[in-house]
Amino acid sequence: MAWRDPEGYLARETEGSHMSWTDERVETLKKMWGDGQSASQIAKELGGVTRNAVIGKVHRLGLSNRAGTGAAAPAAKPAPKEKPAETAEAPSAKPVSKPAPKAKPSMAVAIKEELELDENGIPISAARRAIIPAGQPLPPQPSANEISPEALAKVNEVEKTAKRLTLMELTEKTCKWPVGDPATEDFWFCGLPVQQGKPYCEAHVGVAFQPMSARRDRRR
């Protein structure tokens, strides 16, 4: 019992050190990665490492593809940078095989869902809601023009899951689309993640920025 371990010498990777991949950190990495967290998020959580480090580790651990069984990942595109020192390509038979002998019986499948509307395949269901109920002062909508029914439908959906933020809660990354009447209690901002560069989320960008087409000049 002579072994002293003051303050848990082990695994005491407090900030400042080299920050190595201790079992604990690797564990966290696996957990989060398997959980669908992005490399940057993981890096942020771990601290002391960049997302590159995380990605690098992820690959070395061989748990790159989050997909599960059978899901053939889109083959990577090895952009072999030609090195000036390299002469002639090795004709060696190097089939880029993808072993992946690891079969994870644990839960799989990412919880990611993407819904994209195409100008052709539009699964609209109840888009017959183009008319706003009461005399609500319309938001910054460009005009009373006919916004794509798809877009409108989408917005209606989104407004159900909106974060309903107050003015003070808005940040650079929250959708600033106002909903309701500012003069009443029933007023809030969407608050969902904004589309990069834009002030609104995807759905609201859809109705906010009309490409000035679909603008049927139906002058009566």
Next chain:
DNA sequence: CCCTGATTCGC
């Protein structure tokens, strides 16, 4: 511009 992961290669 923001973000994502993938890959390469010097350390």
Next chain:
DNA sequence: GCGAATCAGG
């Protein structure tokens, strides 16, 4: 083994 730099795509 590690991760910055770079690449490629959204």
